[in-house]
Amino acid sequence: MSTANTSGSWPSMSTTPPNLSGLGTDHVTWGIPAGGGGKSGYIFRGGTVEVQLDGTEFTLGTFTHENFPIQGMPQSQFDVDLTVQVVFEDGTRTNFSFRFHHNETPNVGPSPEDEVDLPTFISPETVVVDGTEYAVLISGFKQNGVVVRKFISPENGANSADVVAMFARAGVPDVHISTVRYKGGVKYTQADEYVEIVNRGTAPADISGWVLGADDAGQDYRFPPGTILQPGQRIKVYTNEVHPESGGFNYGIKRPIWNDKGDTAKLRDTGGTVVSEYAYGDRVPAAQP
Structure with a gap:
């Protein structure tokens, strides 16, 4: 584990809206206010983070969308580029870039909220640490403890979420079981139990035919043909x-x-090799003194 400091700026947009200001800073704004709320805009705030190189997630920074009714936009959908500088504790500085896709939806109708997502969740830039090449992979936006791939932003307010990321080996997939919800809330059947699986790598993973189970009869689930996990994508297998x-x-x-007392979820590839396992409860190995 090491400490790093992150900071960000918005260097460019794919459109030129009226009242555009703040390009090259961590706070860009645009649009002609249609009410009393002011312009819309993006803010990125970095900070000091603990980073690891084993796929452990960390908060890259906090993203805020200032979402107010505006007019005069040349187009409703456009891209806003973000550059994040990461300064490691040894003094190494590396810039990583990402593209945010903005959907300025109409302020009327059943879904007036604006939407923000990322066309790609992987930085094109990489950094070499101890001879291994890594890219930054954004898992998604974390709101209320939940990581989502698309940021939904209600009107007339400033809406924030942590940008959750990880350092991932460049050019390869890395599939892991991230958690097991072994105590469901549905009485008797616990139908809402699930196992969450994530691709922590920077390349898609074809898990067709892979088996999720725990070495007990009735616990094997075989993924259907065409099951592809994109970089950073999370899936859940419910009961x-x-x-x-x-x-x-x-x-x-x-x-x-x-x-409920304890078990070990195992994910095997088509050859039967255990790719990842997750122990919980009384199956967790005792801590070494």
Whole structure:
């Protein structure tokens, strides 16, 4: 683990809106106010972070969208570029760039909230540490403890989220079980139990035919053909619920699967090799003195 300081600036936009100001700083604004709330804009605030090179997530910085009704925009969808400078404790400085895609939705109708997402979650720049090349992979926007890939921003306010990222080896996938929710809230069946799996690498991972299980009969789930995990993507395999936003995978079993006292979830590739495992409860190895 090492300490790094992050800071950011918005160097460019793909459109030229009226009242544009702040390019090259950490606070860019644009638009002709249509009400009393002022212009819209983006803010990025960095800070001191603890970073690791094993796929552990950290907060790259805080993103804020100032979302107020504006007019005079030449187009409703456009890109805003972000440059994040990371200064490691040994003095190494590296810039990483990302593109934010903005959808300035109409302020009327069933979904007036603006939307912000990233066309790609991987920095094109890399850094070499101890002979290994790493890129920065953004997992998503973290709001209320949940990491999402698309930022939904209500009107008439400043809406913020942590930008969660990790250092990932360049050019390869890295699939891991990130958590097991082994105590569901649905009475008797615990249908809302799930195992979350994430690709912590910078290349897509084809997990077609891979098996998620725990060495017990009835606990094997085989991923269907065409199951591809994009860099940073998270999916969940539920016991007996369907959630399309997290992949829509489920065992379809009307009883609890994961032992409340303890178990070990294992993910195996098509050759039977254990790619990742996650122990919880009484299966967690005792800490060494």
